[in-house]
Amino acid sequence: MTQISTNSRIRELALNAPFIQQIGMEIIEIGSGWITCEIVIQPEKHHQQNGFIHAGVQATLADHAAGCAAATVADSHITVLTVEFKINLLRPAIGERLTCRADVLKAGRSITVVESNVWAWQAEQSKLVSKATVTIANVTQ
Numbered sequence: 001m002t003q004i005s006t007n008s009r010i011r012e013l014a015l016n017a018p019f020i021q022q023i024g025m026e027i028i029e030i031g032s033g034w035i036t037c038e039i040v041i042q043p044e045k046h047h048q049q050n051g052f053i054h055a056g057v058q059a060t061l062a063d064h065a066a067g068c069a070a071a072t073v074a075d076s077h078i079t080v081l082t083v084e085f086k087i088n089l090l091r092p093a094i095g096e097r098l099t100c101r102a103d104v105l106k107a108g109r110s111i112t113v114v115e116s117n118v119w120a121w122q123a124e125q126s127k128l129v130s131k132a133t134v135t136i137a138n139v140t141q
Contacts, residue, residue, distance in 0.1 A: 009076065010035070014068045023060060033073050033104040037065045040097045053093035053120060058130045062087055062116035065102035066134035070112040073104055078138045080112070085134040093129040095120030102134075112136040 007030045014020065014027060014037075023045070028036040039046070039061055041053060048054040063085055070080045102116040114134045119126040 007072075010068050010071050013071065014064065017064070019060070020064055023057060025061060025064060027068070028099070030068070030072060033069060033107070034102060035065055035068045035072065036099065036101050037061060037068070038097055038099045041095060050092075051094075053095065053098060053129075055087075055089055055130075058089065058093060058098065058118050059085075059087050059132070061098055061100045062102070062118055062130060062132035063134055065100040066114035066116045066132065067136060069102035069104050069114050069116075070107070070134075070136040070138075073107045073112070074138055077141050079141050080136045081139055083111075083135050083137045085132050087130055087132040089130050091127065091129055093118075093120040095122040095127075097121045098129075099126070108138075110138055112138060 025037050025039050028038050046053050046057045067080050100118045102114050104114050106113045116132040118130040120129045
């Protein structure tokens with residue numbers, strides 16, 4: 001499979017998930033073993049009670065980006081499913097958008113491990129706000 005058709009498949013799979021459409025995640029760039037995604041923050045949807053970006057939004061972005069990154073190195077007949085993830089919330093997330101870069105650390109036959117870093121952007125300055133390690137099962141369809 002060519003890189004172009006892989007990228008098209010990842011874009012289609014990633015953005016067709018209804019929950020991902022609800023939160024507004026978009027793909028910025030894709031490469032073999034990595035992806036960069038973004039969410040433009042809508043306070044009425046994405047903030048928690050203290051005005052910070054909700055941890056669930058950060059976790060969803062980190063998890064879904066990790067699955068997409070894993071899919072870039074999986075064969076087309078493989079479905080990638082998260083089996084475990086751990087997220088560290090490093091500081092309160094404040095900003096106009098979140099960007100996540102997910103990188104495959106180890107692509108195995110049955111398990112792939114991905115690291116996701118999430119930055120909050122405010123006035124074109126970014127701060128790393130969370131970091132996740134995601135374990136993905138490679139399931140034959």
